[in-house]
Amino acid sequence: MLNPHDLTNILVAHFGGLDATQWRQLGAYERTAFIASHPAAAAKAFDVLIRGFIDIVVKYNNGCGLFGKCSGYYGTVEAQGRGTLHCHMLLWIEGHPNPECLQSMMMEDDNFESLLFQWLEDVIHCELLGTSVESVGAIDVSPSRPARPEGVPDPHLQLPPQIDEVGEGAFEEAFYDFVGWLAVECNWHEHTLMCFKNLRPGEEPWDENCRMRIDGSIHMASYLDPEMQSILLQRHHPWVNNYNDIVMFLLQCNMDIKFIGSGAAAKALTYYISDYITKNDLQVHVGLQAIRAAIDSHRKHFIDDVEASSSVREQNLLTKAVNAMMGRREVSHQQVMSYLIGGGDYYTSHEF
Structure with a gap:
C-alpha cells in the first residue's frame, strides 16, 4: 500500500504552479487550502508518483527491479476520508513458487529457508x-509516537x-537518519477506532485485538510457524509498521508492505488483499436506502397508470435503482480529477 502525502508532496506544488521554496x-493550513483548491494538481501528482514507482522502482518489463523481476501488477486507487488518494497494489515476482511449493522448499532445505529470510528482512x-538485536531491549515501548524534536x-x-552533496562516505548515515525520521513520522502505528471496528461481542479494544496486527510485541528472529506453516518476520520495534527503506526514502510517505508466502495464511492473505482491492465503495446501508427510495418513487410514478406494461415498469424500476445508488456514491474532487487527467481508479500490467 502506498499512501502519498499530498499536503507535503512537492509534485503537487509543481503542477499547481508553485516552486519548491x-x-x-x-x-x-495554507497547504491544505491549496490542495483543496487544486484537486487536479493533486491527482496529477499522485498519478506521476505511482507510475514512477512502477517504472523506476518495480521496473515492470524492464529487467530486475527493487523486489526482483516483476511479471505483473495490479493496483487499485482509493480515497480516504478527506478525499486524498492512495493505492493498494499486488506485485507478481518471476520465479516465486506457489504457497504449497514454497512451504515444502522451506521445510526440506534449511539453507533455502535462511536465504529467503535474509531476502525478506532486507526488503521488509x-x-x-540500524537497530541491532542487542539494542532491542532498550527501545522505548510507549505506544505514543515520539514528538519531533x-x-x-x-x-x-x-x-x-x-549523494553528490554529502559524499559517499557520509551518505549511508544520512540515509539511515532520514529514513528513521520518516519511519517515525509515517509508519509509527497508533491505535484508532478503525483498529477495532471488527471486534466481536465481548472482545475488548486491546493491543492484541488490533486488526492491523500491531500489538506491541517483538520477534527477535524470523521463523516458520510450525502450526500454520506461515512466515513470521522478525520485528525489532513494537510500533513501527512494515516498510521498505528505499521506497520510504523516495516517496516520503506512509506505506505498508507484505509478503504473500507459505501455508494457509498466504491463501488467506491472498483472498483478503484481492477482495479488498476490488471492493465496492458504496456502503451496504447507503445502497439499501437508495433502493428503497427508488422503489417508493417507482410506485408513485405508476400508481395511476394501469396501461403501462410490466416490461416498462421493470425497466423503470431498474433505471431508478441504479441511478439512485450511483447518485449516493461519494466521490472526492481528487477522484473526479483522477478520471479526467490522472490514471483513473486502477493500474494494471495486463488487459483482458
Missing part, C-alpha cells in the same frame, strides 16, 4: 534502520540527502 514556506523492515524540520517536506 514557495511550497516549503507555506504553513500546514519492522524496525528503525524542536528545530528538526518535517522530513515529508525536506529534500532527501543527495
Whole structure:
C-alpha cells in the first residue's frame, strides 16, 4: 500500500504552479487550502508518483527491479476520508513458487529457508534502520509516537540527502537518519477506532485485538510457524509498521508492505488483499436506502397508470435503482480529477 502525502508532496506544488521554496514556506493550513483548491494538481501528482514507482522502482518489463523481476501488477486507487488518494497494489515476482511449493522448499532445505529470510528482512523492515538485536531491549515501548524534536524540520517536506552533496562516505548515515525520521513520522502505528471496528461481542479494544496486527510485541528472529506453516518476520520495534527503506526514502510517505508466502495464511492473505482491492465503495446501508427510495418513487410514478406494461415498469424500476445508488456514491474532487487527467481508479500490467 502506498499512501502519498499530498499536503507535503512537492509534485503537487509543481503542477499547481508553485516552486519548491514557495511550497516549503507555506504553513500546514495554507497547504491544505491549496490542495483543496487544486484537486487536479493533486491527482496529477499522485498519478506521476505511482507510475514512477512502477517504472523506476518495480521496473515492470524492464529487467530486475527493487523486489526482483516483476511479471505483473495490479493496483487499485482509493480515497480516504478527506478525499486524498492512495493505492493498494499486488506485485507478481518471476520465479516465486506457489504457497504449497514454497512451504515444502522451506521445510526440506534449511539453507533455502535462511536465504529467503535474509531476502525478506532486507526488503521488509519492522524496525528503525540500524537497530541491532542487542539494542532491542532498550527501545522505548510507549505506544505514543515520539514528538519531533524542536528545530528538526518535517522530513515529508525536506529534500532527501543527495549523494553528490554529502559524499559517499557520509551518505549511508544520512540515509539511515532520514529514513528513521520518516519511519517515525509515517509508519509509527497508533491505535484508532478503525483498529477495532471488527471486534466481536465481548472482545475488548486491546493491543492484541488490533486488526492491523500491531500489538506491541517483538520477534527477535524470523521463523516458520510450525502450526500454520506461515512466515513470521522478525520485528525489532513494537510500533513501527512494515516498510521498505528505499521506497520510504523516495516517496516520503506512509506505506505498508507484505509478503504473500507459505501455508494457509498466504491463501488467506491472498483472498483478503484481492477482495479488498476490488471492493465496492458504496456502503451496504447507503445502497439499501437508495433502493428503497427508488422503489417508493417507482410506485408513485405508476400508481395511476394501469396501461403501462410490466416490461416498462421493470425497466423503470431498474433505471431508478441504479441511478439512485450511483447518485449516493461519494466521490472526492481528487477522484473526479483522477478520471479526467490522472490514471483513473486502477493500474494494471495486463488487459483482458
